[in-house]
Structure formats: structure tokens, C-alpha cells
Amino acid sequence: MSKVWEENFSYNAKNVRPSPVREMLAVIKQPGMISFAGGMPAPEIFPVDEFYEGVHILKEDGKNLLQYGTTEGYPPLKEFLAEWTSPRMGKVAALDEMLITTGSQQALDLFSWAIIDRGDFVITEDPTYLAALSTFYNHGAEFLGVPCDGEGMQVDLLPEIIEKARKEGKKVKFIYTIVNFQNPGGSTMTLERRKKLVEISHKYSIPIFEDDPYGYVRFDGEHLPSIFSLDDAGGVIYAGSFSKILSPGSRIGWVTGSKEIIRKMTVFKQTADLCTSTIAQALVAEYCRNGHLDKHIPVIIDNYRVKRDAMQESFKRHLEPLGVSWVKPEGGFFYWLNFPQINTKDLFKKAIEKKVAFVIGEPFCTKPGSGIHNARLCYTFPSPEVTEEGVKRLAEAVQELAQIATV
Amino acid sequence: MSKVWEENFSYNAKNVRPSPVREMLAVIKQPGMISFAGGMPAPEIFPVDEFYEGVHILKEDGKNLLQYGTTEGYPPLKEFLAEWTSPRMGKVAALDEMLITTGSQQALDLFSWAIIDRGDFVITEDPTYLAALSTFYNHGAEFLGVPCDGEGMQVDLLPEIIEKARKEGKKVKFIYTIVNFQNPGGSTMTLERRKKLVEISHKYSIPIFEDDPYGYVRFDGEHLPSIFSLDDAGGVIYAGSFSKILSPGSRIGWVTGSKEIIRKMTVFKQTADLCTSTIAQALVAEYCRNGHLDKHIPVIIDNYRVKRDAMQESFKRHLEPLGVSWVKPEGGFFYWLNFPQINTKDLFKKAIEKKVAFVIGEPFCTKPGSGIHNARLCYTFPSPEVTEEGVKRLAEAVQELAQIATV
Structure with missing residues (x-):
């Protein structure tokens, strides 16, 4: 190994945390493994034919689409999204209030560029999306985690958290929240808490990053107003994604917000990747223009609702008797399980032996040592039959661990 | 305007430099404008039909391609590239020595994540690619510019520059070089200097980032060995791109290097955009697999050679008599002109009135105040006839400025 790299790595490179999900891929790919790990959409319902229907655009508009696109995004896609998202946004976003991103993961990176200085603090739900934590961490952020319950982030705790941090000289730069079917916790923030959160944002002049990749995948009940739509001061940025409602491979996300922040994120996108693939943008835009998006979302919802319910039944059969608990999510991709008295790192090793995989809790948490139980x-990928088998294996792993503990 | 953003912007957001090229788009799009500004491939020779030939992969392998891809890149594309680039790399890169990036712009960002700490120094040609300077700058780098002549970076100056910097306590982290048909200078580094540069890299233990988007677009003479192939210590990372040999809209680039640095860049890619669009990767891979790439590059070369020569003739007719000078590039996209006694910022304003656009020199330089003449x-986009008219307009702008100066 050449020493030249090691000698020249940045602080970030020396301290970077690889994604536990991405790193687990090698393990997950072992033959016979049942994986509940990655947040992967079900491939059997990808709308392959409907997506393919739009490929003619690559011929008809090829000279334009093979060329550089604008950093701001492919105009027909932005125009579609501005209209399509308007019920949730409470308005039709103007083109300079929206930016197309290379997946909503990039929105996190560009927003971090615009807001975070090393040592700044970010308020997040605890636990939260681990690749958001990693992105903010790479940009030098530290965290103030807010516990969640069945109604989402406990926003009542925020004033005290913010005031204490400020007294200690900490700069609190923004609040990151996944309001719908939170990753990993599964809870959805109530309307009352959403309103309260906006009030707190105004009172303390702290902007909000509303991450909503799962919002359109609701199984039960009614959609709640976005935080973006509840705010009249322009201090909320909303990130959406095609990853869970069409295709993660397309890598198309978007952010909507006031033009000041969109402008800054656009300038950072110039140095991140210049523009998002025009080819991918055009194919997604054609799919949407052909009316497939609204028809396909109910297909996704029906498929995942069945899988969520099946997983819940399997939990009841195999894990509830062992004292394991969970919150039933109203939408999205995930169950968040609590195994009292078991460290899920140990469980993971045992589970891998049994050929079943999940993601341990700790990397989703803002403090080392939390989430260890x-x-x-994720229930969206395997069939109900496979889920039943996987949960059974997991229960066996729990029992074996318990036996070891009591020997 | 909401104050919440302004109050919370990062140091970077307050100090970011928008890309002058991207920012000029509004001006360039004025009706009747002749633009030599962006480094845009000629749309009339985009291989639209050959690219379209591969779309069937989106149907055949749709379930796989609509899904998340691995961060490392789409394996068939990597396998093709490892073989195809081997003559220039001096070996067939292993799959863990290569990473697919969202355009080679992303390679600059990921490499910066892995290497640059705020206050570190980067050695670059002066002038150099302005979006590389912006990326390194956003990551906190400062610059040590090395002047170029017709033989590329004056590498003989490096030992003194490095030793002086080290004496002053400066951390010199890497050397950034565009060895072939440099952007913007147009020069190509000689073999002797390439060898010398590798020696210096070894002697001082400073890695090299070899950026080569234009290398395959050579009009005259023979290809020179890449710096990567001249180095036996694993301290060179090579960045390639499909932007200039196929399609910038695809946003597909790649980096080849030793697995230590590739690994770190991959981890940062997890937080940057998770993976590059699998759809775009698969379409580019199909195009390559169908044998079109090697057939198309000569088409590009023939087209651009004619345009380079035409621009040179226009320069001789209209600008040489006015004392303007340049180096004729052996490949690539750009001429770099010197206008003695004219500040090109003034010239730009006058040129826009005359409906001709270019990029001023200053943002390509590491020090404010250089490059002002x-x-x-860029000659690849307009036809020879349009180029003739544009250069004529530019000469008129020069003459009018000279008159103002002598009044």
C-alpha cells in the first residue's frame, strides 16, 4: 500500500463513517440470506413498461438531452413537479423555488454546504435517517437529538433544548425532520406538533429541513399538511424524491424552498455535479407526463400495506412472545423494533448465522450507546412468505441469545 | 425575504463563487448571441441514434436498473472501462481501483472530501479549470499556482514552490493537473515533464490528481502516456469523463486509482448521492458495448479539428493584426487568448453589446488580478461560419475599446 494517501487524507477521510447499510451489502448478498436491511423498493412492482414508454424522448430530443443541462434542473420535470406537488406544498412553487437534485441524498449535501460550519449544531429526531447524520457529520455538524414517540418528534422539548444550547454558546443551525413514517422509527408527526414546530422555528429563527421521501406512501388515514405549507415565513425547505414512488436508480429528487436557499444550493450543485443527468430527468418527466405516476402510487401502497400487515402478523407470532415491541407505521418502509435486554449488535451476528439481516439501531442515533436495543x-422488499420465514429465524436468534445469557 | 436563511448561511455560502460560465447562461441565451463561452460539445454530432439503440436494456433489465445501484458503479460499465482505458492506464484496473462518478465534476468533489482540510494547499496549473478551483475552494483549500508555457505546467518550478511552502508551515496536499489540452490554456504537458512530475510526487510524497476529460480528443500528433501509467507508487488518481467523448447530459465520469483512495471516495459518495443514475450508466454501457464509442471519437475529432483550424484562421484575419496572441491546441475544446493592454472584463461588456460571448480569464487564475488580459x-460549438462572424465582432469590440483608450 502506498503511504502517499494515508499521509494526505483529510480529517474527514480519517473520521468518516461508512454507511452500515451499504457496507452490509456483501453480507446481504450471501446465498439464502433474507434481508430486511436496505430500504429497497419491491422490484416486482417497478413500472418497467410504463417507464419504457417514454424512451422515445431520447430520440426525439436527443441533441438537447445528450447536452449539458442547467444546474437548476430539466424545465419540463420542474414544471410537472411544481403542479403535482402543489396540493402538498399549499402553492405552485415558482421555478426559482425548486431545484432538481441527484436523489434527495444530494439535497442533504447541498443544504449542508449552504448552512453548516464545523461545530454548528443540528436538531434531529433521535433516531433518524443515518445517511443524513453522516452527511451533516461530514460537514462538521454536531447533534442535538430529540426523542420521538408515536406522534413523532417530541417538539415540546425543543425550547428547552435550544435555549440550553444557546446558553452554552452553541450555534443551532436547523431542525431536520422526517415528518411522515419516519426512518427508522416509523412514526408520523401529528398536525398539532407540526404547527408547534413551525412556531418554534419562527420564535428562534431556526430553519427547518423537511425530508419527505415516504410521504406519498401512506396506507391508512389522511395525508397531513406538510410543514412547508404551514409556514408563511419561508423558513422551511422541503425535499422530495422519486426513489420510493418510482425508481431509486433514476437518482431524481427535488427540493422546494424560498429562492434564497434554493439559489445557494444551486451554486453548490455547480461544484458537486454541474447538473443531474438530463437523460434520467427526461425519462422520469415523460413517465410523469404520461400520467403513470398517479396511477402507480396506489399500486405501491397496496403492495406495501399487505407486506406491512404480514410483517406485523409475523412479529405477533414470533417476536411478541419474546417481549419485543414496535410501533405500527401508517406508511413508508420500516418497523423499528425494541429488544429489551438484547444488544442488537450481538443479535445481528447471530441473525447472520441464521441467514437473516437487519440494520442495528445504534448508527441511527445521535449519541453513541443509544439505540443498542x-x-x-424494512418490509417492502421481501414477500410475506419470505418475511414470515425471516422473522421466524430472527426469533430463533433471539432465543439462542437469551439462552446464552441465562447459561 | 425571510431573514432566517441569511442569518443561518454557512461561511461557505457567504463566500461561495458562482461559476462564471453557468452564471453567464442568461446573457448567452439572448437572441443573436454568438457564444464561445461554455465548453459545450457540438450537438449536431451527438450520436443520438447509436445511443438510442441501447434503450432496450431499460426494458430487459428494468427491474434491476430502476433499483438502487451500488455506490461503486454499474459493473458492466466498469468492466468495459477497465478494458477500454487499459492502453492509457498501462494496466487493466481492478474493479476496486475504479469508481463511477456523476460526471468528472463529482470526482473533484469526492477527492476533495478525502484530501482537503481547511487551510491546506493545492498545487495547480495557473490558469486552470475554474470549477476545480471552486470545488477545492469550497472545501477550504488555498492555492499554489504554477505558470504554464507551450509544454504545460512548468514543473521545474515545483521543488522550490513546495519547499518554500513547507518552510512556511503550509500543508501541500496534492497536485492538480490537466495534462492534455489544458483547460483553459490549451497546452499539453510533454513526456519529459510528466516523468519529472512523477519524480517530484515521489520525492515529496504528494499525490497527483490527473484530470483528463479531453485526452481522447487529440487532433494532431501521438497520445502521450498518462501520468498514471508513469507512476509505479500508486500515488496518481486519474479522472476520465464521457462528457466530451459521448454526452455531458449523461453525467458519467470515472476515476481510477489505488484502492485506498477509491475506497475513501466511495464512502463520501454514499453521502453525496448514494450512487450514479443506474439508468444513465446502463445506457452509456450499452452504447459502449455496441462498439459505438471507438467509432464515434474520430467523428468528434474530425469535426473539432476543422473548427479549431477555422477559429485559428479567423484569429489570424481579425485579431492577430490587433496584437492578440494564442497557443494552438493539439486537441480539446479551447483557445486561450492574450489581449495585451486590454482588461477582458471591459472587453466582455463591449463584446456582449456586439452579441459575442467568451469567458474572462481572471476566474481561471489562482490569484486575483491575474488573467485580466x-x-x-471554445471552438467546438459554433460552426466555422458562425465562428468567423463571432471573431469579427470580437475584433470590433477590441478596436472600439482601443479607441476609447486613446481618446
Whole structure:
């Protein structure tokens, strides 16, 4: 190994945390493994034919689409999204209030560029999306975690958290929240708390990053107003994604917000990747223009609702008797399990032996040592039959661990 | 305007430099404008039909391609590239020595994540690619510019520059070089200097980032060995791109290097955008697999050679008599002009009135105040006839400025 790299790595490179999900891929790909790990959409319902229907655009408009696109995004896609998202946004966003991103993951990076200085603090739900934590961490952020319950982030705790941090000289730069079917916790923030959160944002002049990749995948009940639509001061940025409602491989996300922040994120996108693939943008835009998006979302919802319910039944059969608990999510991709008295790191090793995989709880948490009794399980990918078998294996792993502990 | 953003912007957001090229788009799009500004491939020779030939992969392998891809890149594309680039790399890169990036712009960002700490120094050609300077700058780098002549970076100056910097306590982290048909200068580094540069890299233990988007677009003479192939210590990372040999809209680039640095860049890619669009990767891979890439590059070369020569003739007719000078590039996209006694910022304003656009020299330079007599002109986009008219307009702008100066 050449020493030249090691000698020249940045602080970030020396301290970077690889994504536990991405790193687990090698393990997950072992033959016979049942994986509840990655947040992967079900491939059997990808709308392959409907997506393919739009490929003619690559011929008809090829000279334009093979060329550089604008950093701001492919105009027909932005125009579609501005209209399509308007019920949730409470308005039709202007083109300079929206930016197309290379997946909503990039929105996190560009927003971090615009807001975070090393040592700044970010308020997040605890636990939260681990690749958001990693992105903010790479940009030098530290965290103030807010616990969640069945109604989402406990926003009543915020004033005290913010005031204490400020007294200690900490700069609190923004609040990051996944309001719908939170990753990994599964809870959805109530309307009352959403309103309260906006009030707090105004009172303390702290902007909000509303991450909503799962919002359109609701199984039960009514959609709640977005935080973006509840705010009249322009201090909320909303990130959406095609990853869970069409295709993660397309890598198309978007952000809507006031033009000041969109402008800054656009300038950072110039140095991040210049523009998002025009080819991918055009194919997604054609799919949407052809009316497939609204028809396909109910297909996704029906498929995942069945899988969520099946996983819940499997939990009841195999894990509830062992004292394991969870919150039933109203939408999205994940169950967040609590295994009292078991460290899920140990459980993970045992589970891998049994050929079943999940993500351990700790990397979703803002403090080392928390989440050690938790696990995130994704139900969207495996069939109900496979889920039943996987949960059975997991229960066996729990029992074996318990036996070891009592020997 | 909401104050919440302004109050919370990062140091970077307050100090970011928008890309002058991207920012000029509004001006360039004025009706009747002749633009030599952006480094845009000629749309009339985009291989639209050959690219379209591969779309069937989106149907055949749709379930796989609509899904998340691995961060490392789409394996068939990597396998093709490892073989195809091997003559230039001096070996067939292993899959863990290569990473697919969202355009080679992303390679600059990921490499910066891995290497640069705020206050570190980067050695670059002076002038150099302005979006590389912006990326490194956003990551906190400062610059040590090395002047170029017709033989590329004056590498003989490096030992003194490095030793002086080290004496002053400066951390010199890497050397950034565009060895072939440099952007914006147009020069190509000689073999002797390439060897010398590798020696210096070894002696001082400073890695090299070899950026080569234009290398395959050579009009005259023979390809020179890449710096990567001249180095046996694993301290060179090579960045390639499909932007200039196929399609910038695809946003597909790649980096080849030793697995230590590739690994770190991959981890940062997890937080940047998770993976590059699998759809775009698969379409580019199909295009390559169908044998079109090697057939198309000569088409590009023939087209651009004619345009380079035409621009040179226009320069001789209209600008040489006015004392303007340049180096004729052996490949690539750009002329770099020197206008003695004219500040090209003034010239730019006058040129826009005359409906001709270029990029001023200053943002390509590492020090404010340098490059003020220079301009970068791209010849690949306009036809020879349009180029003739544009250069004529530019000469008129020069003459009018000279008159103002002598009044």
C-alpha cells in the first residue's frame, strides 16, 4: 500500500463513517440470506413498461438531452413537479423555488454546504435517517437529538433544548425532520406538533429541513399538511424524491424552498455535479407526463400495506412472545423494533448465522450507546412468505441469545 | 425575504463563487448571441441514434436498473472501462481501483472530501479549470499556482514552490493537473515533464490528481502516456469523463486509482448521492458495448479539428493584426487568448453589446488580478461560419475599446 494517501487524507477521510447499510451489502448478498436491511423498493412492482414508454424522448430530443443541462434542473420535470406537488406544498412553487437534485441524498449535501460550519449544531429526531447524520457529520455538524414517540418528534422539548444550547454558546443551525413514517422509527408527526414546530422555528429563527421521501406512501388515514405549507415565513425547505414512488436508480429528487436557499444550493450543485443527468430527468418527466405516476402510487401502497400487515402478523407470532415491541407505521418502509435486554449488535451476528439481516439501531442515533436495543426492519422488499420465514429465524436468534445469557 | 436563511448561511455560502460560465447562461441565451463561452460539445454530432439503440436494456433489465445501484458503479460499465482505458492506464484496473462518478465534476468533489482540510494547499496549473478551483475552494483549500508555457505546467518550478511552502508551515496536499489540452490554456504537458512530475510526487510524497476529460480528443500528433501509467507508487488518481467523448447530459465520469483512495471516495459518495443514475450508466454501457464509442471519437475529432483550424484562421484575419496572441491546441475544446493592454472584463461588456460571448480569464487564475488580459474561447460549438462572424465582432469590440483608450 502506498503511504502517499494515508499521509494526505483529510480529517474527514480519517473520521468518516461508512454507511452500515451499504457496507452490509456483501453480507446481504450471501446465498439464502433474507434481508430486511436496505430500504429497497419491491422490484416486482417497478413500472418497467410504463417507464419504457417514454424512451422515445431520447430520440426525439436527443441533441438537447445528450447536452449539458442547467444546474437548476430539466424545465419540463420542474414544471410537472411544481403542479403535482402543489396540493402538498399549499402553492405552485415558482421555478426559482425548486431545484432538481441527484436523489434527495444530494439535497442533504447541498443544504449542508449552504448552512453548516464545523461545530454548528443540528436538531434531529433521535433516531433518524443515518445517511443524513453522516452527511451533516461530514460537514462538521454536531447533534442535538430529540426523542420521538408515536406522534413523532417530541417538539415540546425543543425550547428547552435550544435555549440550553444557546446558553452554552452553541450555534443551532436547523431542525431536520422526517415528518411522515419516519426512518427508522416509523412514526408520523401529528398536525398539532407540526404547527408547534413551525412556531418554534419562527420564535428562534431556526430553519427547518423537511425530508419527505415516504410521504406519498401512506396506507391508512389522511395525508397531513406538510410543514412547508404551514409556514408563511419561508423558513422551511422541503425535499422530495422519486426513489420510493418510482425508481431509486433514476437518482431524481427535488427540493422546494424560498429562492434564497434554493439559489445557494444551486451554486453548490455547480461544484458537486454541474447538473443531474438530463437523460434520467427526461425519462422520469415523460413517465410523469404520461400520467403513470398517479396511477402507480396506489399500486405501491397496496403492495406495501399487505407486506406491512404480514410483517406485523409475523412479529405477533414470533417476536411478541419474546417481549419485543414496535410501533405500527401508517406508511413508508420500516418497523423499528425494541429488544429489551438484547444488544442488537450481538443479535445481528447471530441473525447472520441464521441467514437473516437487519440494520442495528445504534448508527441511527445521535449519541453513541443509544439505540443498542433497537433494530430497523424494512418490509417492502421481501414477500410475506419470505418475511414470515425471516422473522421466524430472527426469533430463533433471539432465543439462542437469551439462552446464552441465562447459561 | 425571510431573514432566517441569511442569518443561518454557512461561511461557505457567504463566500461561495458562482461559476462564471453557468452564471453567464442568461446573457448567452439572448437572441443573436454568438457564444464561445461554455465548453459545450457540438450537438449536431451527438450520436443520438447509436445511443438510442441501447434503450432496450431499460426494458430487459428494468427491474434491476430502476433499483438502487451500488455506490461503486454499474459493473458492466466498469468492466468495459477497465478494458477500454487499459492502453492509457498501462494496466487493466481492478474493479476496486475504479469508481463511477456523476460526471468528472463529482470526482473533484469526492477527492476533495478525502484530501482537503481547511487551510491546506493545492498545487495547480495557473490558469486552470475554474470549477476545480471552486470545488477545492469550497472545501477550504488555498492555492499554489504554477505558470504554464507551450509544454504545460512548468514543473521545474515545483521543488522550490513546495519547499518554500513547507518552510512556511503550509500543508501541500496534492497536485492538480490537466495534462492534455489544458483547460483553459490549451497546452499539453510533454513526456519529459510528466516523468519529472512523477519524480517530484515521489520525492515529496504528494499525490497527483490527473484530470483528463479531453485526452481522447487529440487532433494532431501521438497520445502521450498518462501520468498514471508513469507512476509505479500508486500515488496518481486519474479522472476520465464521457462528457466530451459521448454526452455531458449523461453525467458519467470515472476515476481510477489505488484502492485506498477509491475506497475513501466511495464512502463520501454514499453521502453525496448514494450512487450514479443506474439508468444513465446502463445506457452509456450499452452504447459502449455496441462498439459505438471507438467509432464515434474520430467523428468528434474530425469535426473539432476543422473548427479549431477555422477559429485559428479567423484569429489570424481579425485579431492577430490587433496584437492578440494564442497557443494552438493539439486537441480539446479551447483557445486561450492574450489581449495585451486590454482588461477582458471591459472587453466582455463591449463584446456582449456586439452579441459575442467568451469567458474572462481572471476566474481561471489562482490569484486575483491575474488573467485580466486573457479570455477563453471554445471552438467546438459554433460552426466555422458562425465562428468567423463571432471573431469579427470580437475584433470590433477590441478596436472600439482601443479607441476609447486613446481618446
